[in-house]
Amino acid sequence: MDLFNFTPASQQKTRPDSDERIVSVSQITRRIKNLLEDGIGAVWVEGEVSNHRKQTSGHHYFTLKDSGAQLACVLFKGNSGSLKVALGDGMALQVFGEVTVYEARGQYQMIVRQVRQSGVGALQAKFEALKRRLYEEGLFDEERKQDIPRFPLTIAIITSPTGAALQDMLHILRRRAPWLRVLVYPVRVQGAEAAGEIAAALRHLSNAPPGLPAVDTIVIARGGGSLEDLWAFNEEIVARALADCPLPVISAVGHEIDFSIADFVADLRAPTPSAAAELLAPEGSELRATLTQLHSTLARRVQQALQTWRRELEHFSRGPLSRDGERLLLPWRQQVDDAGEALHGAVSSATSRLQQKLEFLAHRLERRRPDRILAERQTRLQLCQERLVTRLQSALTTRRSRLEQCRSQLQALGPQAVLSRGFSYTQNKAGKLIREARELSPGEEFTTHLGKGKVRGVVQSVE
Numbered sequence: 001m002d003l004f005n006f007t008p009a010s011q012q013k014t015r016p017d018s019d020e021r022i023v024s025v026s027q028i029t030r031r032i033k034n035l036l037e038d039g040i041g042a043v044w045v046e047g048e049v050s051n052h053r054k055q056t057s058g059h060h061y062f063t064l065k066d067s068g069a070q071l072a073c074v075l076f077k078g079n080s081g082s083l084k085v086a087l088g089d090g091m092a093l094q095v096f097g098e099v100t101v102y103e104a105r106g107q108y109q110m111i112v113r114q115v116r117q118s119g120v121g122a123l124q125a126k127f128e129a130l131k132r133r134l135y136e137e138g139l140f141d142e143e144r145k146q147d148i149p150r151f152p153l154t155i156a157i158i159t160s161p162t163g164a165a166l167q168d169m170l171h172i173l174r175r176r177a178p179w180l181r182v183l184v185y186p187v188r189v190q191g192a193e194a195a196g197e198i199a200a201a202l203r204h205l206s207n208a209p210p211g212l213p214a215v216d217t218i219v220i221a222r223g224g225g226s227l228e229d230l231w232a233f234n235e236e237i238v239a240r241a242l243a244d245c246p247l248p249v250i251s252a253v254g255h256e257i258d259f260s261i262a263d264f265v266a267d268l269r270a271p272t273p274s275a276a277a278e279l280l281a282p283e284g285s286e287l288r289a290t291l292t293q294l295h296s297t298l299a300r301r302v303q304q305a306l307q308t309w310r311r312e313l314e315h316f317s318r319g320p321l322s323r324d325g326e327r328l329l330l331p332w333r334q335q336v337d338d339a340g341e342a343l344h345g346a347v348s349s350a351t352s353r354l355q356q357k358l359e360f361l362a363h364r365l366e367r368r369r370p371d372r373i374l375a376e377r378q379t380r381l382q383l384c385q386e387r388l389v390t391r392l393q394s395a396l397t398t399r400r401s402r403l404e405q406c407r408s409q410l411q412a413l414g415p416q417a418v419l420s421r422g423f424s425y426t427q428n429k430a431g432k433l434i435r436e437a438r439e440l441s442p443g444e445e446f447t448t449h450l451g452k453g454k455v456r457g458v459v460q461s462v463e
Contacts, residue, residue, distance in 0.1 A: 033101035089227035090124030152216035165273035177281030194232035199241035224255040233260040252276035
């Protein structure tokens, strides 16, 4: 069923005929709504959550998207009981409901009845993976983070020059700390090139650019938004630039519930850009009250110290030191003289003992001169060498005599000597030694070994 009949522009009529029916916007919108509800009906849809908003009424509004399209969704409070987890940007969900049209805006949307989680969305998964890797590298460790100056003189704000976050911060800073110098470093805070610009700004300010006052603290700021809007602050290039920055950095990105990788790496996270401004610029009235209190405390302690010193001075002025100081020093001078005499005697005694010990050591050294000891060792070595040669020669002579005796015995008792005396032995063809005649059979070959040579034959008979 077609909703509209399109005709070429040349054939379209500029004025309606009297018999043509003209419908209102509400009527055509209602027809579209009926077509969607009747044609699609209740269906399960899967996608990634984006732009999630929960109203005070308890209704949830969000966008369900994939790589090619997006679908507006609304989950009314009466159906939110099916939620098993808190909705959030980046979640991958499967929702069940009816596709309809919100007539007041002419926008099609899905009325969600049931919700179930199908996994973490692509952006959320990427966020968690980078967060886990940087955590393992130690970029989130508190030990590497710097303290934020309590009373900075110059701050640099890296943000969009047209954003509401910057105006809010400047308004607070002008009101609370008009003496504070503020440098605004304009960058894009959303889009494909935003992360590179933010990282470049951090590196530029880290190098103390000439012509600019010395910066005490850096603030990277942006207002709230969806996970996609804040993604520039989840890029690794920004995290690395924050970690390498030698200046203290405050991350003031999004609303209080928004967290980014920059929040974990920065030296301090502020819930909002306005909160960052309040941290950097304490209220002037509070400072004046604090200074007044410190002034009173300091004046009171100075008076107390002066009174204490006056009492001590008066005490010393009435003491014996002020009347006859020379007399008090006489015992100490006598002790110094006694100590000097004792020291001279101790030095003389120690010198004498050391001289005697030196003479004793010199005498021992003379008796143990290396050349004398070496000559004695050489004489002993020569004697040992002569004894060793004599014993080796005697042992070799004994071994040779015994070897000749064993050789003679071996020749006399060996098989060859027995054969030379007229004996012999016989083997069959397989090489087996024949001890009895019955071990051979007529016609079988045999070999007889003599003292010199051997004889082969064939058995004629066996007796």
